[in-house]
Amino acid sequence: MASTLLASSGFVVLQNKEVGGFICNSGSSFYGKWIYTRSSRRKVISNNNGGCLVVTSLLGRRVKKRETVIPEPDYRIPIVLLGLASGLFYTKNVLPAAPVGLLGLLLLFQTTRVRFVFDDEALEVKVGDQLAESGDNVFVGGKNRWKYSTFVNWELWWPNFPILVYFKETQTKPDGQVHFFPVIFNGKQLYDVMVERAGPSETSGPK
Numbered sequence: 520m521a522s523t524l525l526a527s528s529g530f531v532v533l534q535n536k537e538v539g540g541f542i543c544n545s546g547s548s549f550y551g552k553w554i555y556t557r558s559s560r561r562k563v564i565s566n567n568n569g570g571c572l573v574v575t576s577l578l579g580r581r582v583k584k585r586e587t588v589i590p591e592p593d594y595r596i597p598i599v600l601l602g603l604a605s606g607l608f609y610t611k612n613v614l615p616a617a618p619v620g621l622l623g624l625l626l627l628f629q630t631t632r633v634r635f636v637f638d639d640e641a642l643e644v645k646v647g648d649q650l651a652e653s654g655d656n657v658f659v660g661g662k663n664r665w666k667y668s669t670f671v672n673w674e675l676w677w678p679n680f681p682i683l684v685y686f687k688e689t690q691t692k693p694d695g696q697v698h699f700f701p702v703i704f705n706g707k708q709l710y711d712v713m714v715e716r717a718g719p720s721e722t723s724g725p726k
Contacts, residue, residue: 588637588712589650590704596682597627597703630703637712641666659698661691670717671695681706686717 600623607616634650636643644653644663653663665688673686681702687695702709714720 584639585716587639588708589634590708590712592630592634593703593705594627594630595680596701597623597630599623600626626701626703629701633703635700635704635709637716640668642716656691659691659696665690665698667716672720673713673717674720675702675706675710675713681710684709684713686713 600619604616604620604623607613607619632646633653634645634647636645636650641664643665645651646653655661656663665686669688669690671687671689673684675681676683676685684700684702685697687697689695710720
């Protein structure tokens with residue numbers, strides 16, 4: 520609580536105490552009244568000799584920090600890809616089965632370790648149960664942490680079965696940097712926290 524004391528000449532400043540967020544005068548020989556404004560609370564105190572003391576008490580609101588949210592891992596996409604690869608291999612379509620199977624294995628591995636961490640001010644990509652740093656982004660450089668205030672827009676494709684999340688931010692580059700991530704997390708949890716922290720998406724959202 521910030522207080523400003525303005526005293527006229529010859530005025531004796533009394534000891535003041537702050538109680539419950541307000542200023543109260545410990546002397547009993549002075550009188551005055553509180554004056555309220557939108558952002559402050561003032562008390563004008565006078566004594567019998569014409570002295571005047573203005574006490575201004577700024578009313579600051581305590582901003583509660585938002586809790587950290589980590590969407591749960593979701594293995595549906597890698598399982599679907601591995602199932603598709605198995606079907607292709609079974610029908611002797613080995614050539615397409617190989618890349619689909621490899622992508623499924625990669626996403627399965629990433630699902631076990633990659634985490635989206637939404638703290639009070641930013642989205643950060645971390646790894647492992649201990650939430651270790653993921654290092655610099657291998658594609659565009661810079662730390663894998665982006666403040667919500669720099670988000671230009673984002674989308675989640677597709678509503679009924681989200682497989683890809685996209686967002687554009689101006690932290691990495693002033694003219695905007697685009698990011699794509701496979702949805703290897705709970706799509707509903709991801710959507711809800713993105714809406715809360717980065718603002719609503721125009722077109723998408725899990726049903």
